[in-house]
Amino acid sequence: MKKENTINVFEQKQVRTHWDGEQEKWYLSVIDVIEVLTGTDRPRKYWSDLKAKLRKEGSELSEKIGQLKMPAPDGKLRLTDVADTEQVFRLIQSIPSPKAEPFKLWLAELASERLDEMQDPEITIDRALEQYLKLGYSENWINQRVKSIEIRKELTDEWKKRGMKEGGQFATLTDIITKAWSDKTTKEYKILKGLKKENLRDNIYPVRYKIVG
DNA sequence: CTCCATTGTCAAAGGTAAAG
DNA sequence: CTTTACCTTTGACAATGGAG
Numbered sequence: 617m618k619k620e621n622t623i624n625v626f627e628q629k630q631v632r633t634h635w636d637g638e639q640e641k642w643y644l645s646v647i648d649v650i651e652v653l654t655g656t657d658r659p660r661k662y663w664s665d666l667k668a669k670l671r672k673e674g675s676e677l678s679e680k681i682g683q684l685k686m687p688a689p690d691g692k693l694r695l696t697d698v699a700d701t702e703q704v705f706r707l708i709q710s711i712p713s714p715k716a717e718p719f720k721l722w723l724a725e726l727a728s729e730r731l732d733e734m735q736d737p738e739i740t741i742d743r744a745l746e747q748y749l750k751l752g753y754s755e756n757w758i759n760q761r762v763k764s765i766e767i768r769k770e771l772t773d774e775w776k777k778r779g780m781k782e783g784g785q786f787a788t789l790t791d792i793i794t795k796a797w798s799d800k801t802t803k804e805y806k807i808l809k810g811l812k813k814e815n816l817r818d819n820i821y822p823v824r825y826k827i828v829g
Numbered sequence: 830c831t832c833c834a835t836t837g838t839c840a841a842a843g844g845t846a847a848a849g
Numbered sequence: 850c851t852t853t854a855c856c857t858t859t860g861a862c863a864a865t866g867g868a869g
Binding site: 647660661663664695696697 | 864
């Protein structure tokens with residue numbers, strides 16, 4: 617039974633998380649997520665309303681959310697509504713928030729943070745390039761990407777300034793692109809926007825930067 | 830959305846009694 | 850008398866749902 621409670625930080629706000637070693641899943645305090653996303657000082661009520669709304673709309677999401685003991689402000693363990701990363705992703709879509717996208721980044725980073733290679737930015741970049749190759753990007757394009765490492769560093773530094781852990785950011789971007797960016801695959805997104813594949817990143821990147829910065 | 834009352838849960842503290 | 854085990858109380862908070 618490997619289980620542990622940890623505190624992670626998104627934009628200087630605490631999000632209580634719980635690592636379930638058996639299921640290899642992260643559970644996040646829904647209350648904390650909502651607080652971060654909406655900025656409300658009454659996340660409990662917001663969550664309550666949202667839950668009711670989801671129920672009304674026939675979503676099974678609210679029922680699937682369980683409760684775990686999380687450390688409360690008084691230092692005691694209390695039952696708190698929690699959701700795994702997948703559920704949180706869906707939850708985010710129900711919350712209108714300018715922070716939704718950066719939060720997805722953060723979440724994806726969290727999900728892969730357990731991997732040791734996250735520590736070294738160079739390795740993460742290498743991995744990302746591998747991913748690009750797998751995705752069929754031309755080597756030429758990848759070479760251009762390598763050249764734009766300064767941009768990456770700039771972005772990383774920006775994140776760092778805002779209290780995010782170094783490393784993982786670029787892998788996070790890869791995660792988003794390869795897995796679950798806006799709930800669409802890269803391909804679908806490309807088709808959706810009518811973009812050439814080579815241009816995809818260049819369209820995403822400035823947006824990310826704008827949101828974060 | 831805010832404010833408020835209610836309900837249930839929790840951890841710690843206090844009490845009591847049986848066992849060493 | 851001291852330790853251990855169990856029970857009750859207490860204060861705080863999470864969650865809920867109604868009212869404005």
